[in-house]
Amino acid sequence: xREMLKLFIAVVVFSCLSGGVLAAxxxxxxxxxxxxxxxxxxxxxxxxxxxxxxxxPLIDRLKILDEAKEMNFFIGKFxxxxxxxxxxxxxxxxxxxxxxxxxxxxxxxxxxxxxxxxHSETPGVGSRAKSDPQFxxxxxxxxxxxxxxxxxxxxxxxxxxxATISSRGVCGAxxxxxxxxxxxxPTIIEKIKEKRG
Amino acid sequence: xxxxxxxxxxxxxxxxxxxxxxxLGLCPTLAVTKGVENxxxxxxxxxxxxxxxxxxxSLLRNSIPKRVRIACFIVVIATFVTVVELxxxxxxxxxxxxLGIFIPLIVVNCIVLGRAEAFAAKNGVxxxxxxxxxxxxxxxxxxxxxxxxxxVLGNGTFYNIPVFGPSFEPFSFMVQAPGAFVCLGLMLCxxxxxxxx
Numbered sequence: 545x546r547e548m549l550k551l552f553i554a555v556v557v558f559s560c561l562s563g564g565v566l567a568a569x570x571x572x573x574x575x576x577x578x579x580x581x582x583x584x585x586x587x588x589x590x591x592x593x594x595x596x597x598x599x600x601p602l603i604d605r606l607k608i609l610d611e612a613k614e615m616n617f618f619i620g621k622f623x624x625x626x627x628x629x630x631x632x633x634x635x636x637x638x639x640x641x642x643x644x645x646x647x648x649x650x651x652x653x654x655x656x657x658x659x660x661x662x663h664s665e666t667p668g669v670g671s672r673a674k675s676d677p678q679f680x681x682x683x684x685x686x687x688x689x690x691x692x693x694x695x696x697x698x699x700x701x702x703x704x705x706x707a708t709i710s711s712r713g714v715c716g717a718x719x720x721x722x723x724x725x726x727x728x729x730p731t732i733i734e735k736i737k738e739k740r741g
Numbered sequence: 742x743x744x745x746x747x748x749x750x751x752x753x754x755x756x757x758x759x760x761x762x763x764x765l766g767l768c769p770t771l772a773v774t775k776g777v778e779n780x781x782x783x784x785x786x787x788x789x790x791x792x793x794x795x796x797x798x799s800l801l802r803n804s805i806p807k808r809v810r811i812a813c814f815i816v817v818i819a820t821f822v823t824v825v826e827l828x829x830x831x832x833x834x835x836x837x838x839x840l841g842i843f844i845p846l847i848v849v850n851c852i853v854l855g856r857a858e859a860f861a862a863k864n865g866v867x868x869x870x871x872x873x874x875x876x877x878x879x880x881x882x883x884x885x886x887x888x889x890x891x892x893v894l895g896n897g898t899f900y901n902i903p904v905f906g907p908s909f910e911p912f913s914f915m916v917q918a919p920g921a922f923v924c925l926g927l928m929l930c931x932x933x934x935x936x937x938x
Contacts, residue, residue, distance in 0.1 A: 584838070
């Protein structure tokens with residue numbers, strides 16, 4: 545019995561020590577890892593949307609709770625003023641979840657750009673939602689509050705040929721972005737002010 | 742115990758070089774040697790884990806009860822692997838994405854557990870440190886040499902720099918899985934020929 549206890553204690557002590565060390569290291573590296581993941585996965589899309597901004601939207605990001613879910617809002621500065629915001633929403637694509645970043649101008653509530661981040665669409669078909677700039681460009685300049693739909697559903701967006709479901713997924717994500725934007729715009733503006741003040 | 746630390750170090754570089762002589766740790770050896778960059782990254786990660794786990798296990802070898810030693814070793818090794826994983830994510834994120842699952846899989850790498858069980862559990866700290874360092878560097882060298890052959894022939898590049906000019910038609914068989922087996926087999930053959938007295 546005493547022998548058993550000794551073995552038990554040895555393993556417990558080892559595991560606790562290891563857990564402590566890992567927790568400490570995770571704490572130290574957490575910020576950096578988050579930044580790196582943003583930089584390499586969402587970074588290129590955000591850069592494309594915020595073309596010409598004078599800051600790094602990945603650093604100037606706000607964390608806002610949306611129904612207990614923390615969301616990142618990337619702020620872009622144009623002409624010295626933080627007047628664009630980009631954030632990620634998700635739609636249902638053909639192969640699974642489709643991540644879409646939507647950039648909105650805070651002054652006139654119009655879309656400045658849309659870009660797909662993570663997806664599992666069919667390569668060469670649905671994947672053009674990410675790679676075909678013409679598709680994403682259709683959203684540019686339209687008011688975010690509009691109900692986006694593909695033309696087959698009576699909407700205004702030309703679907704990618706052969707990839708209606710993927711196109712619908714992107715539209716769905718943009719519509720969701722519109723809802724989130726409507727709900728959280730006051731909070732975003734308030735937070736930007738706080739940050740500057 | 743007659744061997745000096747230097748001897749413990751150098752045996753890992755040639756006489757007992759892990760993948761070629763001990764024929765251990767072949768899974769990552771075959772998988773990550775598509776390019777020199779990956780091979781060096783993997784080698785450094787493994788060396789770090791090997792050195793740290795060897796030192797810790799050697800320090801604690803008298804306080805670990807015999808019957809639960811494997812469990813304790815695995816806890817120590819897993820801790821260091823997680824450390825490597827976090828640090829790589831924080832500082833070399835693209836490399837981390839390329840090596841993918843093979844970083845966490847260092848936990849079950851036979852070289853690491855093998856050295857812990859066969860060497861560090863029975864020898865002093867200095868010898869264990871030398872052993873871990875030698876084995877780790879030997880592993881890195883082996884991986885790199887294999888990767889050089891595969892990358893130069895299969896991709897026409899060395900460390901992502903083209904070496905043959907644009908007219909070279911890459912021998913793409915070499916960067917695929919069968920090429921890894923063929924190349925490793927030939928390497929083992931050469932090593933055996935050189936080792937024969």
